[in-house]
Amino acid sequence: MESIYLGIVLAPLIGAAVTGLFCLKLPRATVHWIAIIGVGCSFLLSLVVLTEQMGEGAETYNRTVYTWMVSDGIRMEIGFLVDRLTAVMITVVSFVSLMVHIYTIGYMEDDPGYNRFFSYISLFTFAMLTLVMANNFLQLFFGWEAVGLVSYLLIGFWYKRPTAIYANLKAFLVNRVGDLGFLLGIAAIAMYFGSLDYADVFNAAEDMAMMQVEIVEGSSWSLLTLICVLLFIGAMGKSAQVPLHVWLPDSMEGPTPISALIHAATMVTAGIFMVARMSPLFEYSETALSVVLVIGAITAFFMGLLGIVQNDIKRVVAYSTLSQLGYMAVALGASAYSAAIFHLMTHAFFKALLFLAAGSVIIALHHEQDMRRMGGLRRHMPITWITSLVGSLALIGTPFFSGFYSKDGIIEAVKLSDTPGAGIAYAAVLVGVFVTALYSFRMYFLVFHGNERMDEHTREHVRETRPVVTIPLILLAVPSVLIGYYTVGPMLFEGFLGDAIFVRKEHDVLSHLGQDFHGALGFALHAIATLPFWLAAAGVATAWYLYCYRPELPNEIAERLRPIHTLLANKYYFDRFNDVVFAGGGRLVGSLLWRWADAAVIDGILVNGSVRIVGWASGIVRLVQTGHLYFYAFFMIIGLLLGLTWFLGPEVWNLLIG
């Protein structure tokens, strides 16, 4: 099997290397074929692995590929851990990546950076696969940073746009803040566990559960709480949880296929995946779980609200992603790791679909992204219209659609959870359902229904996009509808993920929930009588009323609620705060240290000052060096006198006294 695992990772890397190194030479068709074949191989091999893992008694593969280095008794290695969790992740990643590769042929056809783009997305696929297949923290961090790098390159893909190169720098730096926490968490693991290998660390976790460490004098923390909180800070960066979420909306400056692949379906879920993978650690820290839960709830609710006031079609979907990542974090906090992974999976399909559909609209309208200049597109773009509707229905959790099963699983799990903060989180995810439905269908109605608000020239040219664009939409729409129905049982309640996820008995909300589970059909039918369904329905109805029936009303409401609207339009002032305090503050302090401490004090006073002192002293000494003979003779006589007095003075004195 080892060669298969290597193949999964290396195929896209080879694709990326070849297309990247020769991107200025190779013709476009060759490039996209090389890249697609690379990722296609990964996908097919992932399917092989998934089938293998689905079989009864499939073994977990855990082996080292090579030793990165050994220092201080810690072996740092590169290796693979393949279990069912990995198998699900690699299949989702390579499938969505393949779809995005194909879609890109259509989306980027006029772009001069076509070849470079393929190289980047293949490199991304490699990095993400390395991350999810890691069997140790070092490789996890490698993948972690590598996806960050590619994300940086891709957000700034259109490097001539000032906004794009601002956004990619911002994304990298905000992620680095999270990475600092993550790295410290890894350092703590290396120190206390003496190993970076997952298996070693997980096996020792129970023994470490009681261990306390002192961070400041006199206050002791549980070691595992410390480690888990640090690791989660990393997840907050990558998975864009408040307050490290600020980079994700700006990342929409990248081309749409990237928004779909990296900033919705895969990379941003790395943090969620990581916490699930670390469940054997998080389970021993109530505090850490509570932190995850509360941060997730805040993200889920408050970021959803922002989606309502956005006018840029991609930004609406971006805020929706933030909110859904919050849902996943909530599930993690409630110890419903399987539910988080399940939502990660369904979300990957329907969110990639929504982004690619948005991209399809954007190309059709000649790179128009403002929803105020769209409308009525269902008449011109039937495939995009229907697939968008499917994606939206999945997102808001319509019964039988994939998003329904995963989201309802989370809501029910939180309801049962005892983790501190679960009450607030339950309220947040519940109200969040209404908010999700409202912003999703606001977007849907603004784009596909109502008046056609684009200019005359654009309207005449609107037509459905090419098959290379629409086929990925259809292929993604299928799992967006079906995957939940077929996998809810195994994923949530029958322990498909098996040993990959560890849940302590007292936290096991999903098995509790599973006692009432009698098949996907019953689950969906039952839901129609519950609150979330009616909240979602109310959201859709409100959206219809406001944006189809009385389209003048939203502006009036915004006018009435001016302070709230301003707060939302300014995204709670996070960006302003960071710009002023961190970016501005850093530069100010840097300038002060440079101009004052370095230039004025060290160079001005100490260095040049000592030169001046030497100069001044030598100036005085120089006064004596007149060059006149009598002057020197005079000093010799004075010297002689002084010398004689010094040596002979006491004797002369004695002589005189005596």
Add this chain to the structure above:
Amino acid sequence: MISDWPLLSLTIWLPILGGSAVLFAGETNREGARNLALAISVLTFLVCLPLWSGFDTGTATMQFQERYPWMSTLGVYYHLGVDGFSLPLILLTTFTTVLVVIAGWEVIQYKVAQYMAAFLIMEGLMVGVFAALDAVLFYVFFEAMLIPMFLVIGIWGGPRRIYATLKFFLYTFVGSVLMLVALVYMYFQADSWSIVDFHHLRLGYQEQILIFLAFFLAFAVKVPMWPVHTWLPDAHVEAPTGGSVILAAITLKVGGYGFVRFALPITPDAAGALSWLVISLSLIAVIYIGLVALVQEDMKKLIAYSSIAHMGFVTLGFFLVFSIHENTGELAGAALGIEGGMVQMISHGFISGALFLCVGVMYDRLHSRQIKDYGGLVNTMPVFAAFMVLFCMANAGLPGTSGFVGEFMVILSGFHSSIWIALLAGLTLILGAAYTLWLVKRVIFGEVANDGVAALEDINTREALFLGVLAAVVLGLGVWPDPLVSVMHESVENLVQHISVSKL
């Protein structure tokens, strides 16, 4: 057997004598001078390779030793040898010199032979510094290597080169004079000039403190540590590209090397007592200098400040052993710090060298180092832009490049001492990325900034060659640092054991 040859002497004298030959032979024939210099530098590098392949990684004792009486009445020997600390630095030196010769190929048109000769002679002297096991021999090389650098900056430097050279010379000279006093004192105590004998010399606490301070001043200036760092930005700005590369890649490493060769093993108790000072200064270097780098408008100054911040990791890693021992009572994690510091030195040699070469490539075309004169280079120089982004990412410590390895190890080691040290050191993740990538944003990305940039031509084969080789090394060490680390391993373990035993 080739490994029975006096390889170290060859590595020292081949470039020195060869450089002299270039000096005399190449006055009239520029092309000949270049070719001869290239041949000598490549040959020297090849001579080094058997050192690497023949090196026994299983022992911490000095290898490839050569020992002949030099001034027998004074007990001075011509004594050479390498261990896990010096071997990687010697390889770095000979490797970098080849690149510097290639980098100066067409760019230097004024006094070509002297230029090439200066670098070759400097190469031999620097190898001598790393290979010398006799204190007098060391001191001679240590001081002598200042002279070629002084000349390189003074002759081929920028408009303020006189100020820069004087500052450079005085700073480093003041530091090293006290070291000479310390060395002489120890000679009288040990009745030997052997550095290895110094390691085993028993010294009282007061003596150790004084000797340590003398070493500290000498090496802190070289590293350079805050607050004796201000010569470096000036020297870099005025130096020609090759001078900057050698300065950053090798000369600074002499400071770090001095700590592990002299200060730590000879005066462990004093180093322990003052480790708080060194650790504080190192963290100041990482954070304070990181912030200062952020606001630089001159690319060379920015990279110079970034060098100081990165070298902060070296001194931090070297001195963590004491605070780990004090805080935990154990030595676990100490070797990580010292090895991390060593890896950081080697890696920084490649990365900062590469970055200075990149600035050189730009300077050769537009004759400006000011960030504001650039912008949108990727439009006209895509291949160069790719290299620049790679090296900048390495400078920001991206995993998969060599820049990550050392920082990672030192942060891991720092955690053993205290989470706060690890946190403060870890701020480099953010600061390093901020100043480096902001530079990339302003220089590489964006619309074409001006007509100068619009007219730029992408790098030629010669430039692609040295940048490509460096890129391969930076990536190679990042993906598989084991060959480098395993060379140091025994020497580091040995040092940790040695300094954990008090000399009092």
